[in-house]
Amino acid sequence: MLLHGTDALKEAAATGRALPGFVAYNLETVQGITAAAEAAGRPVLIQAGSSPFKHAGREALMRLALDAAEHSGAHLGVHLDHSRDLDEITVCLEAGYTSVMVDGSHLPFAENIALTKEAVRRARDHGAWVEAELGAMAGDEDVSTDAVAQTAAMTDPRQAAEFVTATGVDALAVAVGNVHGFTKNPVHLDLRRLAAIHELVPVPLVLHGASGLPVEELHGVLARGVAKVNVNAELRRAYLEAVRGTLPSTLPGSDVVSLWAAGRDAVREAALEVIGRLSPHTEGATRDLDSAR
Secondary structure, eight states: OBOOSSHHHHHHHHHTOOEEEEEOOSHHHHHHHHHHHHHHTSOEEEEOOHHHHHHHOHHHHHHHHHHHHHTOSSOEEEEEEEEOOHHHHHHHHHHTOSEEEEOOTTSOHHHHHHHHHHHHHHHHTTTOEEEEEESBOEEOSSSOOOOOSOOSBOOOHHHHHHHHHHHOOSEEEEOSSOEESOOSSOOOOOHHHHHHHHHHOOSOEEEOOOTTOOHHHHHHHHTTTEEEEEEOHHHHHHHHHHHHHHHHHHTTTTOHHHHHHHHHHHHHHHHHHHHHHTOTTSTTHHHHHHHHO
16 A cells, blocks of 8 residues: 555654665566565555666556555555656656655755755645755666765755755755765765764655665664665665576576566565664564565
């Protein structure tokens, strides 16, 4: 069922957990994410956004994600990730998306505020909540690179507080050393900066680029106001490794169904692992997720 409103986000923030935002590119990744949410019994966001639209087509991927959420017994939000286009945001809101991320992080501060305010206005008309971003992250959303793991421009705590007040956003994505995708070099988050942001900003925080983070770093951000965590590269890698391992046995008979199923099931398992890591204070979380597998 569609997860409307910010209750799940606020509950995660209040309990030291995080709502996982999983990026979906096609039918199999949507199905794997949905199956993980059903097995875990926890709310999840299917992030069918601007970058995946380039692969699957906007209308096709929107319908896949919304149909999966509407017909599932799990609580699933459908989220537009990293959109810089107000028209795209409007199309997704009209289709039934439950939340959107407007990405004005590339703009000067005043222009980011103006863009975000307009996105918030449009979202309110459709009962959806809005995530925005302040600061700049290194890396690529779709392809892991060997780039140095450093953030181009970290989020300033006082500027973040001003931004949230001026725009009325429901969640703020921050840059504190996080990087899109896996990197060759270790990622070290500025937890002191994150704590300062949390102290000044009255809305839940969002961490992009969580794939590959050590568990202790991940739990550190949950204790400092992060209530939504985006994961992409871990699911992509799980899908590709499953396909690579299955291909030799499926190639002779051109068995594409078994190949796609292996990728889908790998996404489910990877997503379940992430859901467990994002619920460190839930009693019996690991035991329950192990039994779900």
